[in-house]
Amino acid sequence: MKKLSVPFFFYFLLFLGGLLGAQTVSTNSELNTAISNAVPGTTIILANGTWTDVQISIQKTGTMSNPITIQAQTPGSVFFEGKCYVKMGGAYIVFSGVVFQNPSNLSTGTPVIDFKASNDCNNCTVTNIKIDAYNGTAAQETSVYKWILLRGANNEVSYSSFIGKNGVGSIINDNRSSTIANYHKIHHNYFADRTPVGVVNDLNDQDAIRIGSSSTSLSDSFTEVYDNYFYNFVGEIEVISNKSGSNKYYNNTFEDYSGALTLRHGDNCEVYNNFFLANGQSFSGGIRMMGENHKVYNNYMEGTVAKYPNNSSTNGLAGINIHNGILNSPLSGYYQVKNATIVNNTFVNCDLGIRVGATFSSGTQNQPPQDVVIGNNIMYENTNKAIQVTTQLTGTSSKYENNIKQNGTFDSFGAVTATGNINVTSGLLATGTDFYRIVTGSAAIDYGVGSYSFLTEDIIGGTRPANFDAGAEEFNAGGTSRPYKQSDVGVTIGFGGSGTLSVGYNTKLGNNLRIYPVPVTGDFLNLALENLNLGQVQIIDMLGRTVINSTINAPKGQININSLTNGTYIVKVQGVSKMIVK
Numbered sequence: 149m150k151k152l153s154v155p156f157f158f159y160f161l162l163f164l165g166g167l168l169g170a171q172t173v174s175t176n177s178e179l180n181t182a183i184s185n186a187v188p189g190t191t192i193i194l195a196n197g198t199w200t201d202v203q204i205s206i207q208k209t210g211t212m213s214n215p216i217t218i219q220a221q222t223p224g225s226v227f228f229e230g231k232c233y234v235k236m237g238g239a240y241i242v243f244s245g246v247v248f249q250n251p252s253n254l255s256t257g258t259p260v261i262d263f264k265a266s267n268d269c270n271n272c273t274v275t276n277i278k279i280d281a282y283n284g285t286a287a288q289e290t291s292v293y294k295w296i297l298l299r300g301a302n303n304e305v306s307y308s309s310f311i312g313k314n315g316v317g318s319i320i321n322d323n324r325s326s327t328i329a330n331y332h333k334i335h336h337n338y339f340a341d342r343t344p345v346g347v348v349n350d351l352n353d354q355d356a357i358r359i360g361s362s363s364t365s366l367s368d369s370f371t372e373v374y375d376n377y378f379y380n381f382v383g384e385i386e387v388i389s390n391k392s393g394s395n396k397y398y399n400n401t402f403e404d405y406s407g408a409l410t411l412r413h414g415d416n417c418e419v420y421n422n423f424f425l426a427n428g429q430s431f432s433g434g435i436r437m438m439g440e441n442h443k444v445y446n447n448y449m450e451g452t453v454a455k456y457p458n459n460s461s462t463n464g465l466a467g468i469n470i471h472n473g474i475l476n477s478p479l480s481g482y483y484q485v486k487n488a489t490i491v492n493n494t495f496v497n498c499d500l501g502i503r504v505g506a507t508f509s510s511g512t513q514n515q516p517p518q519d520v521v522i523g524n525n526i527m528y529e530n531t532n533k534a535i536q537v538t539t540q541l542t543g544t545s546s547k548y549e550n551n552i553k554q555n556g557t558f559d560s561f562g563a564v565t566a567t568g569n570i571n572v573t574s575g576l577l578a579t580g581t582d583f584y585r586i587v588t589g590s591a592a593i594d595y596g597v598g599s600y601s602f603l604t605e606d607i608i609g610g611t612r613p614a615n616f617d618a619g620a621e622e623f624n625a626g627g628t629s630r631p632y633k634q635s636d637v638g639v640t641i642g643f644g645g646s647g648t649l650s651v652g653y654n655t656k657l658g659n660n661l662r663i664y665p666v667p668v669t670g671d672f673l674n675l676a677l678e679n680l681n682l683g684q685v686q687i688i689d690m691l692g693r694t695v696i697n698s699t700i701n702a703p704k705g706q707i708n709i710n711s712l713t714n715g716t717y718i719v720k721v722q723g724v725s726k727m728i729v730k
Contacts, residue, residue, distance in 0.1 A: 172221065176202060189214035189715075194246065196225040202232045207265040210240030213689075213713045215273075220245025223276050223644065233258050236272050237265030247278045247643075254284045256293035256317070268300035274308065278643040279319075281312030289315040289345050292353060298322035302331045309338040309643035313383075315345060316353045324360040324392055327367035332359075334371070338642030340379045347457060348406045348431045354383030355407075360392030362480040365413030368394040377632040377641050378402045385431070385464050386410040390417055398422065401632040408433035408465055413483065415440040421607045421620075423583065423631035424449040424467075430457045433465030434498075440486040444468060445600070446607040448583055448620045448631075450496040454503075463538075466503035467495040467530075472539055473515035482509055485517040487545070491600060494526045494607075494620040495534070496577065496584045501527040501556065505539025519543035523550055524596040526619035528577045528584060530556030540564065550597045552576060552618055568597065577619075582630045585621060592618040646692065663719055667729040671710040675721065677703050686720040687712070 170191035173179045176199070182192045188210045210216040216238075220226035223245035231253045234243055248260055260279055263269040279295050294317045296305060310319045319342075320334060339356045356378060359371050369392035378387055378401070387407040388397065393414040402409070403425045411417055419435055424447065426432035434449040449467040456462060473484025495501040502522060507513040516539040527534035534556035535548070541564045548561050550568035554576040558569060572591045577584040586592050596616040603612055610625025617623055638644040660678040675682055682705055687696035695717070698707055709730060718725050 179204070183208070183218075186216050188216065188240070191217040191219065193219060193221050194226045196221045198227045198229055199232075201230040202228050202234075204233070205235040205237075205265045206241060207237040207267065208241060209238040212240060212271070214715075215240040215242050217242040217244070219243070224278075231255070232260070234261045235265040236261075236263055236269040237267045239270045239272065241269060241272045243272075243274050244276045247280060248282045249278075249280045251282045251284070254282075254288070254293070256284045256288050256291040256315075259294045259297040261295070262297045263299040263303055264297070269303060270300040271302045272300070273304045273306070275304065275306045276308060276643060276646055278309040278311070279313075280309070281314070283312070283314045290351065291316065293317040294319075294321045296320045298330070298332055299325075300330075301328065304333045304335075305337065306333070307336045307642065307644075307646040309340070309637070310356075311338070311340050313342045316351055318353065318355050318358045318389075320357045322359050322369070322371070324364045324367075324369060327364050329367075329394075330359075330369045330371050330392075332369070332371040334373045335375045336641045336645060337376045338379070338637050338645075339376065339381055340637075342381045342383050344383050348382050349384045349456075352384055355386045355389045356381060356383070358386075358389040358391065359395055360390065360414060362391060362413055365391045365393070365479060366415070367392065368416070369414075371395045373397045373400065375399045375632075375641065376401075377636065378405055379634065381405040381407070382429075383407060385436075385462075386412065390414055393417065396420075399629070401425065403427070403631070404429055406431040408436045408469070410436040411439055411442055412436070413439065413479070416442070418443045418445075418602070420444070420446045420602075421605075421629075422447045423607075424452065425583075425631060426450065426452045428453055430455055430459075431462065431465065433469060434467045434495075436464065436469045436471065437485055437488060438471050438473065439483050440488075442485075442488045443602060444488070444490045445492050445603060446605075446620045447493045448496070448607055449493070449498055449501075450583065452498040452500075454500050462508075463506045464508045466500035466506070466536070467498045468493065468501070469503045469506050470517045470520065472505050472507050472513045472517070474509070474512050475515050482513050484515040486519055486543075488517065488520045489600070490520065490522045490525070491598065492524045492596065492603060492606075492616075492618065492620055494528070494577075494584070495530060496528045498527075498530050499532040500536055501525070501530045501534045501553075503536045503538065504541060505537065507538075514539075516540060516542050517546075519545040521545065521598070522548050523598055524616075524618040525551045526576065526592055527551065527553040527556055529554060533557050533559060535559060535561075537561065550595055550618060552591055552595065568595075582633075586617060586619060586623040588623075590623065593623050661721055661724055661726070663726055663728060668709065669730075671708055673707045673709050673719070673728065675700065675705055675707070675719075677721065679703065680722075683722055688718045688720065689715065 174195035229250040391413040454465040534553040537559035540562040547565040595618040606622040607620040608627030608629040610627030682700040
């Protein structure tokens with residue numbers, strides 16, 4: 149499929165914007181006036197070029213069908229430089245397409261983007277932006293400077309690139325000052341080239357994403373963090389810091405990084421289908437666990453190293469590190485791990501696969517993990533230990549079952565129920581294009597046991613049958629997902645990676661596809677395709693949401709679009725996308 153060039157696409161949008169009442173602004177004064185006059189459905193287009201000291205504060209309320217949008221004329225051609233920030237308050241506001249670079253005179257107490265102006269923002273979206281080394285001075289390194297501060301509820305940060313963060317402060321932080329659920333979505337972002345203050349883990353608060361705070365950690369957030377790519381990321385022990393309940397972390401890739409995805413506070417979280425490709429980077433792990441009722445499954449860890457750059461060991465890291473807790477722990481302490489399920493994960497060439505009962509604090513961190521299931525995991529060629537037991541599991545429900553290792557050692561499981569844990573000398577996994585795979589004849593095939601309602605697919609989207617395999621992957625299950633790579637940046641993830649709104653054009657098919665009338669002035673859209681049934685027809689709004697999904701099993705047909713509000717839409721038919729205006 150050939151795609152129309154980005155400039156053509158957005159100049160076309162600009163033309164359509166004129167038809168629909170969009171306003172192009174080219175100065176800070178014009179921008180502020182346009183914001184002051186904005187109403188639901190307003191689109192403010194930032195003219196291409198370099199903007200200096202842009203300080204946006206918008207407190208407005210759009211609607212789901214008519215959001216208030218501030219967007220670059222051409223994504224990647226609008227640059228915010230100097231002392232810039234964006235504050236959004238109200239509801240249904242969209243900000244997109246801008247590159248933040250070349251900072252000066254920054255006030256580190258003001259985030260680059262804050263989901264609050266006078267009040268919090270709800271149902272707001274930041275998408276397709278780039279923040280590139282937008283840091284304070286060397287003297288400001290230890291001042292907390294956050295790039296994005298999430299507040300409110302039902303907000304989204306997507307398809308953006310966050311590159312070269314330095315100094316203290318999260319890239320994306322939701323402080324959760326209240327116990328109200330958030331339901332945020334953070335997805336398809338690229339986090340790269342973070343450098344620590346001093347050496348890794350010298351200072352706290354150098355993570356990529358933090359959801360919650362100690363004070364509200366026992367309440368639920370219901371935030372989802374998925375399809376993000378973390379590359380060459382070195383800050384502290386927490387790449388992601390979970391400090392709230394009922395969150396999900398899935399389909400993320402971590403490559404050449406230090407730290408771990410850390411369930412620091414909060415309960416009832418799920419971590420699944422993630423790739424941790426440390427490639428021997430020092431001070432690297434997969435998942436750290438504290439709290440209750442977590443599920444960790446279908447994750448792949450390769451080449452993690454639980455040592456500092458000077459080769460000294462740390463108790464904080466492993467492929468999966470299950471920490472001890474503190475009796476009657478304060479909110480800021482270490483809650484005991486209880487009722488955790490850790491199944492069907494794969495560990496390859498890690499110095500430590502699963503570590504049970506680690507301490508990372510004082511001698512008061514002595515409450516062992518309780519009622520923990522560790523089952524169906526694969527440990528392949530771990531250089532130190534496949535399972536290290538520092539403190540024995542407790543509780544009548546705790547068990548180790550059907551874990552398989554090839555080399556490495558299992559520590560004594562003590563009095564805990566342990567069945568089917570075996571060692572093989574060869575044939576467990578074999579190297580693949582992207583990661584180590586189960587091969588024909590592997591002991592992992594059909595070796596899974598237990599009944600887990602959440603275990604319906606494997607790490608790459610293949611279907612798990614009733615008799616399922618051990619490890620993160622199901623042999624020959626047909627999954628097509630893979631870990632993200634550098635070649636995906638700007639294509640499927642990160643700034644420029646959203647394909648939803650791209651206008652694709654297959655020459656032969658596109659020339660034969662007719663959509664009329666243009667613009668659409670009535671309730672019906674007509675479609676015709678020469679000598680071929682139309683098939684599935686999707687109509688997508690400018691936020692990437694499919695608003696109509698229909699099937700026409702004929703070369704000609706009509707779709708009722710009476711339910712659509714006036715605006716710009718994309719029609720997709722058999723891989724061809726064309727734009728319409730109602």
